[in-house]
Amino acid sequence: MSALLRNYINGVWRESESGATFANENPAHRRSELNRAQASNAADIEAAISAASGAFRVWGRTPVAERQAIVARFLDVLAGAGEELARVVSLENGKTIRESRGEVASALLEGRHHLQQMSVFGGQAAPRAEGEVTVWEQFHPLGVVGVISPWNYPMNVMCRKALPALLTGNTVVFKPASYTPWSGVFMTELLEKAGIPKGVFNCVTGQGSTIGNRLIQDARVRAISFTGSTEVGRKIQTLAAADFTRTQLELGGKSALIVLADADLDAAVEATVKAGFGCAGQWCTSTSRVLLVPEIAEAYLDRLLARCESMAVGEPLNEKTDMGPVAGASQWEGISAAIAKAGSEGARLRCGGVSGNAEGYYILPTLFDGVTREMSLFREEVFGPVLAVSTVRDLDEALQWSNDCIYGLSSAIFTRDLAAALRYVREIEAGMAHVNIHSGFKTPALPFGGWKESGSGPPENGRSGLEFFVERKAVYLSSV
Ligand code: NDP
Numbered sequence: 001m002s003a004l005l006r007n008y009i010n011g012v013w014r015e016s017e018s019g020a021t022f023a024n025e026n027p028a029h030r031r032s033e034l035n036r037a038q039a040s041n042a043a044d045i046e047a048a049i050s051a052a053s054g055a056f057r058v059w060g061r062t063p064v065a066e067r068q069a070i071v072a073r074f075l076d077v078l079a080g081a082g083e084e085l086a087r088v089v090s091l092e093n094g095k096t097i098r099e100s101r102g103e104v105a106s107a108l109l110e111g112r113h114h115l116q117q118m119s120v121f122g123g124q125a126a127p128r129a130e131g132e133v134t135v136w137e138q139f140h141p142l143g144v145v146g147v148i149s150p151w152n153y154p155m156n157v158m159c160r161k162a163l164p165a166l167l168t169g170n171t172v173v174f175k176p177a178s179y180t181p182w183s184g185v186f187m188t189e190l191l192e193k194a195g196i197p198k199g200v201f202n203c204v205t206g207q208g209s210t211i212g213n214r215l216i217q218d219a220r221v222r223a224i225s226f227t228g229s230t231e232v233g234r235k236i237q238t239l240a241a242a243d244f245t246r247t248q249l250e251l252g253g254k255s256a257l258i259v260l261a262d263a264d265l266d267a268a269v270e271a272t273v274k275a276g277f278g279c280a281g282q283w284c285t286s287t288s289r290v291l292l293v294p295e296i297a298e299a300y301l302d303r304l305l306a307r308c309e310s311m312a313v314g315e316p317l318n319e320k321t322d323m324g325p326v327a328g329a330s331q332w333e334g335i336s337a338a339i340a341k342a343g344s345e346g347a348r349l350r351c352g353g354v355s356g357n358a359e360g361y362y363i364l365p366t367l368f369d370g371v372t373r374e375m376s377l378f379r380e381e382v383f384g385p386v387l388a389v390s391t392v393r394d395l396d397e398a399l400q401w402s403n404d405c406i407y408g409l410s411s412a413i414f415t416r417d418l419a420a421a422l423r424y425v426r427e428i429e430a431g432m433a434h435v436n437i438h439s440g441f442k443t444p445a446l447p448f449g450g451w452k453e454s455g456s457g458p459p460e461n462g463r464s465g466l467e468f469f470v471e472r473k474a475v476y477l478s479s480v
Pocket of ligand 1: 148149150151152153176177178179207208210212213227228229230232233235236249250251252253283284285381383449450454455
């Protein structure tokens with residue numbers, strides 16, 4: 001019998017009220033069972049919200065230094081368990097072990113950033129005299145917040161949301177994605193080891209459409225930080241509006257990479273491979289559209305095709321693997337359907353497609369060229385290792401095509417022309433603009449969020465990473 005993952009509610013590991021569970025599959029091996037997780041229902045989420053609500057009375061008043069000490073201990077245990085955690089992520093998500101180690105490193109970097117930011121947070125709020133009146137701005141935690149995370153960066157995204165929430169004095173109900181419950185439970189165990197008081201952090205696994213909805217609709221939950229699809233984000237925003245629940249939504253993308261005639265082609269090709277096929281194309285800031293000017297189109301494509309053919313696709317735990325399987329059955333089906341549709345709409349398949357390796361959910365690095373603006377491959381998010389390559393006249397047309405999209409998460413340009421680069425930075429409609437760097441590059445000091453249908457609410461990281469989780473109060477103090 002496979003191991004059982006339990007919910008963590010009010011400091012106790014417990015099974016769901018109904019006793020129902022679901023299988024956690026390793027996507028490298030169809031129909032395998034790594035372990036089973038709780039298929040929780042409304043009663044479990046209710047218990048978690050009640051626990052978080054009770055714990056808030058103390059945690060919300062706990063001195064910042066004490067909250068920081070617990071988060072610092074958590075980051076230490078996370079660093080110590082990094083290799084084990086990377087293995088867990090690879091086993092249930094399918095990304096390569098090298099990519100999972102990268103995810104752990106990114107979570108640590110961001111976590112340390114938030115810890116340090118917490119020390120300066122509120123510095124601008126120092127009291128000052130306005131005539132006879134002393135005034136200042138005071139920050140208060142919101143209360144209970146819901147964290148709903150995706151499976152593609154199951155531990156990094158959880159940290160990026162939960163650590164700022166905890167540092168600012170909120171209590172958390174965390175719902176991991178159903179493809180990756182183990183990473184969520186593992187992270188919760190690390191928080192327990194770090195000494196998080198009971199009820200302050202609660203983890204409940206189960207279907208988003210049932211328990212996720214329930215979490216949003218409870219008026220005690222004052223904010224929802226969500227990363228996932230635009231479709232679910234829209235539902236969350238609509239439900240949250242009923243109680244004016246605050247939302248931070250990081251959603252889908254269809255990021256474009258532009259290559260101009262004077263670009264360093266080798267660097268552009270490497271950036272395309274990294275951002276197009278990293279994590280099997282399942283990162284929100286993936287490059288999924290490539291826009292080439294005619295002067296370099298053929299040379300660039302020749303080099304990119306050669307790189308695609310050289311990639312080792314296979315077992316995620318093998319150190320030599322460049323790309324693992326996609327995350328599971330529904331992902332594989334959706335990507336396979338998008339590949340078939342692209343072909344039927346007239347795009348030209350240059351390499352890749354569905355892999356012949358039926359042991360796991362494998363898709364090869366896939367490249368279509370001749371993609372026009374009308375095709376679904378140009379417009380719809382595939383969320384897999386599938387690149388849509390188009391040839392455009394010049395920078396004008398490249399910008400028009402890039403911006404002709406409902407999404408606006410990330411983007412990149414490769415050029416040595418400073419004026420062209422600055423024009424792109426000014427005109428691209430996206431939350432992230434990269435010049436001669438791949439579209440997934442980020443630092444926690446800058447905001448991580450999208451424009452248009454790629455996001456809503458204050459972005460994660462940067463200044464708003466902490467600010468999203470607080471209420472503000474303007475205080476006026478007079479001695480008479
Ligand atoms: P989903 O939107 O399907 O799921 C995300 C999370 O929401 C999961 O925990 C899911 O639970 C839960 N959920 C599903 N339905 C509901 C609901 N009705 N109410 C509340 N919660 C719900 O996205 P994916 O997990 O498939 O993630 C891929 C998407 O995430 C892509 O579109 C990608 O672009 C986007 N993404 C965006 C990022 C960003 O920062 N902008 C970063 C990473 C990904 P369950 O798993 O149980 O269904």
